[in-house]
Amino acid sequence: MRTFGLLEKGDISLTKPLDSDVPDVATGFRRPQRSALGRRFRATVTAYGFLGPAMALVLVFFIVPGILLLILSFTELSSANFNDPWSYIGFDNxxxxxxxxFFPKILRNTFFYVFTTLILFNLGLALLLALVTTNMPRRAGFFFRLVWLLPRLTPxxxxxxxxxxxxxxxxxGIYNQLFPEFLGASGGNLFLGGSPWTFVILTNGFIGASFGMIIFTSALESIPKDLLTAAKVDGASLWRIIRDIKIPLIKWPLLFISTYQTLSLLTSFEYILLLxxxxxxxxxxxxxxxxxxxxxxxxxxxxxxxAFGATWAIVLVTVALILAVGYVKMFKFNELIEEPRIENL
Amino acid sequence: MRRRERRFLPLTVLGVVFALVAAACSGGDAGDTTVETVIVEVPGETVTSIVEVEVEVPAEGELVTLVARCRAKPPIEDGRCNNLLRGVVDANAALSAAGDSRRVEVKIIQDNPDAGDYVTEFELASAAGEAPDIIAAGHVNIGTWGASGIIADLTDMLGDFPEFDDVIDSLWSSTELNGRRYGVPQDAEARPLYFRKDLLAELGWAQEDIDSLPARLASGEFTWEDMFDTAEEAVNAGVVDPGFGWWPRPKNGPDFLYFYYAAGGEILDDSGALIYDQAAAQKVYEIVGDAVDRDIMVDTRLDGDWGSWHNGVALGSVLFWYAGSWQWAEWAELFVSDLGGEEYLFENVGFGPIPALAGGTNTPITLTQPFSYMVSSATENVDLALLVISKATTTELNTEYAVTSGKLAILDSQADYEPYTSARFQSEMAPILEFTTFQPNSPFFSSWSEAYYLGIEAVVSGELTPEEAVEVVVDILDNELGDDVIVR
Structure with a gap:
């Protein structure tokens, strides 16, 4: 008899077995025994009931637009032929x-932008900030995290x-006016003119880092203090504690942030558009x-x-899906979310 | 019990509100005499006056509500939609005189969104059956909207409104697509060369040379090449900083098309197909590349930032620049109002037509992109929409709008109308229209324009030579437009 665990194989009980023919505590009546088929049906309905709202959202905001996008990409819909929206033109788009x-250049730019921002900021800086702010007095850590959240709070x-x-x-520009020759800039044209990528990645990274910082901080805070104390007693250096205890224990948030932020960066463009x-x-x-x-x-x-815009978008959606599946396989997500083995203890 | 009553109170209130909203929505065609009051805010120089328009509907009549959508820079262009409101009184008087029992009222939606968003909004509204009855937009949109049929072909109805006979003939061509008219000109502008008088004086120009510059520009004596030489001289003499000798606008727009016209390019052939003239385009790319090479313009000039651009030109950092006539009003109102507004501008800034390109057509040039009132093909009241537009197309209303917004006349009658002729800016700008050109109304012009501008951007930023830019643009046009563009 299992008393914990996820719904599985017809088991919808979290506290007591359903198939036992024992009197109900509340009513005193003896419950009739249900058939295996009935139990399975109820379990399935319950599971889908819980999944329902999320599935409806995915259906309405992802599957349906995705299908519409795909259909659109085979048409020539534009302002000029609004009166004939569904004229099929095959694979022309x-x-x-x-x-x-410029397709190869845009593709290169996209991967460069996504992975540079991800590695340096959304993962790198986020982890650094989380480690630093959890290793300082609690109030000071909170203050610095709040400061790093400001870009995200700003419209x-x-x-x-x-x-x-x-x-x-x-x-x-204020910077170029004050430091016209600083950092190798010539003619006061650093950043937007001279090195726009640095600028694009910095502005996106400063926002992106805060998300990982919050997740990593909560993960780091939840590491049992016993482990850290034991390591210190054993004479482990700070670096060893970070490398061999903290990072392995926040593997799941690290993988989650990698996946989530890759997909998020892949589809984000508003800051670049404005910048x-x-x-x-x-x-x-x-x-x-x-x-x-x-x-x-x-x-x-x-x-x-x-229609042509939809074609670019559907290719992006496809790339994102492939990357998402790749991440799930590569990082073995199934193992990370497997059932707790508490009953085996 | 009291708790229970309270629980029903919000529901009751909600029900009452719903009933009121439903009643309000179902109204509008009642048979009783109704008086509608419409308030129009009319910006003046110092005060904003309010005009009240009363609509009296006869007992057996019907009140038709038209929705007008305008993109306008507040406050200087507010007349674009407000004039329609102000035309309502005359429109209803005309209906009454004609024995028509219908009456009309106009509701306006007027703000200043990005041009692309504005276009998208109208297209999506049309697809959803929610399009406004009247939309004011740049005439280039007629190329796509006329082709897709979301705006009405007005050709056969325009003759019913004598007010439209007063519209300057040449402006009608901007509303045409395949020989049919899809709009009514709402305003007109010119795109001149502006120059700083004080900086020319600092460079050592005699006062009479500065004063005669507009005339020398119009006669073709002072050419584009002369302008670049002067700008280079000013940079070398330290009168302006490197890169501040000559500025075009900072992002794609109609201005770059007259570069191409000035270089001898044609854009439409007799059949209405678009043309990309490689020799003319290369000349344009050479001109802008030359400006960067000679330190007249920096290679990041086309950064799309209007804010720093306006500051640069209005506050006297730039010697020569190409801009729109309406921007004069913007600078006076928004950038130099504390320095004396228009007076300051007249003292320090001069203007004339875009100089002749000696290596091109060798004649001065400018370009006009009239806004037009268009009527949605989904409206059931095209005649009423045109009636209101016709009553907004008057000498008085257009003059007031032109003077406030830095625009030019669209009516022949304005040429003799004292408030227009006495407006210094309009009267000095008017002769420039002699050299005007238009953008084409073609569903394919958007792709053409973007590809052509890409070449300009690539040369200015130093990524491509003019020859390479032409090759790249031809490749893009081939991919984007195929047989819909003639490359020659």
Whole structure:
């Protein structure tokens, strides 16, 4: 008899077995014994009942838009033929996309942006901040984490406007005005003009780091103090404690943040749109999601190419799905969320 | 018991509110005489006056509500939608005189969103059956909206409204697609070359040379090449900082098209197909590349940031720049109001047509992109929409709007109308219209424009040479438009 664990194989009891023919404590009546089929049916219904709301959300906000996107990508829907939205043109949009001269550059940019921001900030800086702020007095740690949350609390337009004012070329940007020759900048043109990628990654990273920081902090705080005390008694250095105790014990949050933030960065474009609009010059900081947005919505002279934008988007969705499955397999998520083995103790 | 009553109280209130909303929604076509009051805020120079418009509906009549959507920079362009409101009185008087029992009222939605968002909003609203009856938008949208059929073909109805006979003839071509008219011109502007008089004086120019510059620009004597030489001289003399000799606008827009026209490029052939003239485009790319090479413009100039751009030109850091006539009103109102507003601008800033490109057509040029009132094809009241538009197309209303917003006349009658002729900026800007050109109304122009501008961006940022830029743009156009563009 199991008394703990997830619903499995018809078992919907968390506290007592259903199939026992014992009197009900509350009513005193003897409950009739249910057939195995009935139990399984009830368990299935209960499981789907719990999953229902989440499934409905996934269906409405992911599956249905995904299917619509796929259908759209086989049409030529644009502002110019709104009266004939479903005219089928086969794989023309896909062939246009893959023969686009800048497709390889945009793809390279996307992976560069996603993995540089992820490794340096969303994982690296986040972990560093979590480790540092959990190793200082509690109030001070809380204060510094709050400071790092500020970029996330600031509306994106305001946040980017502030950065633009800092990073503009001399004489408009504060930084370039104050330090025109600092850090190898020539002519007061560091950041937005001279090294736009640094700027894009910094601005996104400062926001992205706070999410991992919060998750890692709570994970680090939940490590049993006994383990750390025992390690210290054994003479382990701070570095050994971090490397051999803390990091292995927060493996799950690390993998979760890697997966979540990869997918999040892959589809994020609003900060780049506001900061550089994919420039300066020739698709210098253009990422895939931004191209999809521009194709579908941002044409100056008014011809929104909905279908072509959908084609860029559906390819992105496919890449994201492949990456998500890859992460799940690579990091063996099933093992991480397996049933507790408490009854084996 | 009391607790129970309280529990039902919110429900009761909700029910009453719902009933009131439902009653309000179902109203509108009642047979009784109704008086509707519409309040219009009319910005003046110092005060905002309020106009009240009363609509009296006869007992057997019907009150039709039209929704008008305008993109306008507040407060200077508020007249764009407000003039429609102010046309309501005359529209109803005309209906009454014609024995028509219908009456019309106008509800406006007016703000200043991004052009792309505005376009998308109208398209999605049209698809959802919620389109406004009237939309004011740049005439280039006629290329796509006319082709898709979401705006009404007005050609056969325009003749019913004598007010439209007053519209300057050449402006009608901006509302046409395949020979049919899809809009009514709402405003017109010019895109001049602006120059700083004080900086030219500092460079050593005599006062009479500065004063005669507009005339020398119009005659073609002072060319684009002369302008670049002067700008380079100013940079070398330290009158302006490197990169501040000449500025075009900071992102894609109609201005870059007159670069192409000035270089001898054509954009539409007789059949209405788009043309990409490689020689003209290369000349444009060489011009902008030359400006960067000579330190007249920095390689990050096309950064899309209007804020620093306005500060640079309005506050006197830049010697020459290309901009719109309406931006004069913006600078006076928003950037130099503390320095004296328009007076300060007249003292320090001059303007004339875009100089002739000696290596191109060798004639001065400018470009006009009239906004147009268009009517949704989904509306059941095209005639009423046109009636209201016709009553907003008057000498008085258009003059007030033009003077407030830095725009130019759209009506022949404004040429003799004292409030217009006495407006210094409008009267000095008007001769520039002699050199005007338009953007084409074509469903494919958007892709053409984006590809062409990409070449400009690539050369300015130093990533491609002009020759390479042409090759890349041809490749993009081929991929984007295929047979819908003629490369020559």
């Amino acid at each position: 896909f062939s246009r996309l893959f023969t686009d001269r 994106s337009v305001v946040y980017i406007l502030m950065w633009r004012r800092i990073g503009q070329a001399d004489p408009f 550089t609009d994919g420039g300066p010059g020739l698709f210098t900081t253009e990422v895939w999601a931004l191209t999809a947005y521009k194709r579908a919505f941002a044409s100056y002279a008014g011809n929104s190419q909905w």
